[in-house]
Each structure stands twice: as structure tokens, then as C-alpha cells.
Amino acid sequence: MESSLITEASLVEQGVQVLTDLLGPEWQVALRPIQSKAFDASLEVRAKGDSTFTRLLVEAPRAVPPRFAVERLLPKVQLLREVNQPTNLLVIAPWISSQARELLRRNRIAYLDLTGNVDIRVARPAIIIHTVGAEKAPRSAPGERSRTTLAGVKAGRLVRVLADVRPPHRATDLHRATRLSLPYVSRLLETLEDQLLIRRDGRIITDVDWGELLRARAQEISLLSRGSYRGFLAPNGVAALLHQFPQLPTEYVDGLSVTGSSAAQRFVQVAVGGQLMLYVAPSLNIDETADALGLLPVAEGADVLLLNEPDAFVRRGAEFIDGVQYVAASQAALDCLSGPGRMPAEGEALMDFMEAHPEQWRVSKNDIGASPVQH
Structure with missing residues (x-):
């Protein structure tokens, strides 16, 4: 039936x-x-x-x-x-x-x-x-097919703003900040309220469970989905590669952003090593970017992964340190939680830091309209 x-x-x-x-x-x-x-x-x-x-x-x-x-x-x-x-x-x-x-x-x-x-x-x-049965709703589950979910690029924008900006919020504020349609924002907020990820008083969002919100989003995505990245080797090592960033042409400095374990290490001590993961903006060609960075393509043993940037919003709140752009804490946490191997554990360690030090990454409502990329 x-x-x-x-x-x-x-x-x-x-x-x-x-x-x-x-x-x-x-x-x-x-x-x-x-x-x-x-x-x-x-x-x-x-x-x-x-x-x-x-x-x-x-x-x-x-x-x-x-x-x-x-x-x-x-x-x-x-x-x-x-x-x-x-x-x-x-x-x-x-x-x-x-x-x-x-x-x-x-x-x-x-x-x-x-x-x-x-x-x-x-x-x-x-x-x-x-x-234990299905962890995800069957496609035929009542109400699930038409439900607005946390998968997809649009949901990622709303999740980032809700996590990064302290409430209160109105749907119209979120609509302007994310550049998403107001009907879509309203539908997703209804889903989040049903999941107890946000609480509202009338039309005002008064509380956001940002930790569970990030975890719920991470369950719907995969950082290294098929075809979303390519592996390379840095002949002189990752440290030397990062050191040369300030000398790169501006389009590469602006269009490349560090995520994953290396971004998490800005806030917490995680295991030494791991691959350097770089988002590559759509304006850049991955092969040309690899040539500009002096990287060698490899089938195995990559120490650098170049990821196709799904949306400019992944650079929202990004910070430049020594000429290298690092994604914001919430984006790093999302990417670690949805990554392979030990990355989810690193994401949880970063979440613990974020819980203890919200002043270091969350901003006030006055900053809700901040541009997707901050230098």
C-alpha cells in the first residue's frame, strides 16, 4: 500500500x-x-x-x-x-x-x-x-515528499544566517539577508519549528538551536560528494603552499577559501595532518587554479583537495589570515560534520568551542545583512 x-x-x-x-x-x-x-x-x-x-x-x-x-x-x-x-x-x-x-x-x-x-x-x-530502521524518510512517507528540507544550496544559506546571527529574526530579515524568496524562507522556517530547531513568538524567531541546526544540515549533505572535488599533491608541502598565497593574483586570493580540518584548527586543536581543502569559486577553473598553485594531479595520496564551491555563501563571514581566506566557524563545522573519516569528530570539537565562545563567531542582528564575503 x-x-x-x-x-x-x-x-x-x-x-x-x-x-x-x-x-x-x-x-x-x-x-x-x-x-x-x-x-x-x-x-x-x-x-x-x-x-x-x-x-x-x-x-x-x-x-x-x-x-x-x-x-x-x-x-x-x-x-x-x-x-x-x-x-x-x-x-x-x-x-x-x-x-x-x-x-x-x-x-x-x-x-x-x-x-x-x-x-x-x-x-x-x-x-x-x-x-533500527531507516535513518532518512522514505520517498513515499506522508508529508515528507513535499516538505521543505535542509538539503540543497538554498537551505544552506538560511542555516548559516540563523546560526551566525543571534535572534530575534523576522522572515523578512532572513529573506533580505539570504536573497531567497520569502515563500521559501517561510516554508523552511515552518519545518525548522516543527523540528524544534527554532522557536517563535508569533512571527518573531526568538531562539535558534544552532548546534542541532548545523548537525541536521550536515546529515543532509556530503562534503565530498561524487564529482565535487579533485585531488592534488603539493610538491613542497601544504605549509609552503599556504605561504605563497599572498603572492597569487587577486582572483585566486579572493576565490579560494580554506575549509575542513585546516579551518577548524583556527579554533581548536585537532589531529595533526589531514588534507588541505580549498573551495574554488565558479569564476576559477580548477585545472588553471592547480597550475597557479603548482599542484600535481594524483589519483591517490592527495594532500590537497580542490572543491567546487557550491555557493558564494560558503564564504560568508570568511576571514583573511596572513593572506589566506578561511571560512567562518559555522561553515567549517558544517563541512567537518559532513566530511569523511575523522572529520565529524573534528567538527564536534569545533562545536564544543563554539558553544563555549559564542562571542568569537556569532554576531548581532545589526549584522544580518552583511555581504556574503567579508574581507
Whole structure:
């Protein structure tokens, strides 16, 4: 059955079948009549031949954004616990995001989605089930296909501004700063509010969870996606390469920016070594840039990667140090978190620094309209 056609009843039916299969033939899962309209179904679960059972009251929403979990599910489960009956809340959905699953686990709310993400823990009778399914929403998941996501260049612009500039914000401020259409900005803000990555009072954004926002964005992108970069060798070493930057023609000085581990090292001590990653502006040809830098193309063992710059916004807030342009802290964190190998750990170390020293990278609302590249 197509997910777009899933009804509440069929969702419950499929969830019951998944739970029955997980528990095995020695257990019984039965639907019981329910009079309360506050829940979608009631399940009775018991081991065969045992009089002890647990009752699971079911919520079967088509989508479970974190905001839904906080505003709808938490009050219900708190009420159930006050009643103090052997009853638990079970959320059955087509798919549940990792952030929503974490919220549910933290509040001891059982969940089951049709991709295989399951966490059910009951004291009597003793039931512990934890399985992992899809980390990304299936294309057919209800509401997910049309949802504005954190993937893509446009979302990257909005994420950077929200992270770098302290609130409050209005959608119109963000529209002007990012040069994105106001309808797009409004749709993405709705998604971010559902994910609890921003909070609003009316039309005013009052709080941004910039750390989780950067992590959520990083999950949707890959720094070294296929065809986005080429590897080279610096014959005299990376340090010597950086030392020659001030003598390069202006178009190279302005059009090249250091990101990844080398950019993170401006703020935190990370592992020695690693490849030098340079964004190359669209105005520059990668082969000509490699020649200007004296780099040699290699198939393996590259110590320099030239990356196609996806958008000039990656240079927003960039800083020149000794004639070399380094991306801003938030961009370096994003690129490390979405990079290979040890880079995500380096990104987390940089995020710890950013959390402890916001004054060194976040700016006030007065700077929201700053140009994409700052010298």
C-alpha cells in the first residue's frame, strides 16, 4: 500500500503485525475496544498462558515531528502516568526521525515505525524491543515528499544566517539577508519549528538551536560528494603552499577559501595532518587554479583537495589570515560534520568551542545583512 494512502486504521493494522512478528509465536497482541477519542487504538499484549498483560494505548499519526511529540504526546503520557495503571503509550507511524525518536526515548514513550525503528520497554510482562530502521524518510512517507528540507544550496544559506546571527529574526530579515524568496524562507522556517530547531513568538524567531541546526544540515549533505572535488599533491608541502598565497593574483586570493580540518584548527586543536581543502569559486577553473598553485594531479595520496564551491555563501563571514581566506566557524563545522573519516569528530570539537565562545563567531542582528564575503 502506498504510504500516501495509509489510513489510521491500516497504519494501526500494519503496526500490530510488525509488533506480532517481533514478539514471536509465544506472545499475543490483540486489539481491544476503546471508548476514549483521545487515542487511536488500544492493544493488549501478553505471553501465551500468562494472565499478566500490558495495555498499549496507540497514537497513529501520519508524521511525528519533534514539535508534535512535545506538544501532543508528552501531555498525554503524563496524564497516563498520573492515572497509574499498567498502561503505556505507543506511537505507530510510517517513519519517525532520529530527533523525534530521541525525544520519545527520553520521555519513555514507546514507538514503532514501518521502516523498522522500534523501541518498546515494558516492566510487566517484561518486554524490551529495540531495532533500527531507516535513518532518512522514505520517498513515499506522508508529508515528507513535499516538505521543505535542509538539503540543497538554498537551505544552506538560511542555516548559516540563523546560526551566525543571534535572534530575534523576522522572515523578512532572513529573506533580505539570504536573497531567497520569502515563500521559501517561510516554508523552511515552518519545518525548522516543527523540528524544534527554532522557536517563535508569533512571527518573531526568538531562539535558534544552532548546534542541532548545523548537525541536521550536515546529515543532509556530503562534503565530498561524487564529482565535487579533485585531488592534488603539493610538491613542497601544504605549509609552503599556504605561504605563497599572498603572492597569487587577486582572483585566486579572493576565490579560494580554506575549509575542513585546516579551518577548524583556527579554533581548536585537532589531529595533526589531514588534507588541505580549498573551495574554488565558479569564476576559477580548477585545472588553471592547480597550475597557479603548482599542484600535481594524483589519483591517490592527495594532500590537497580542490572543491567546487557550491555557493558564494560558503564564504560568508570568511576571514583573511596572513593572506589566506578561511571560512567562518559555522561553515567549517558544517563541512567537518559532513566530511569523511575523522572529520565529524573534528567538527564536534569545533562545536564544543563554539558553544563555549559564542562571542568569537556569532554576531548581532545589526549584522544580518552583511555581504556574503567579508574581507
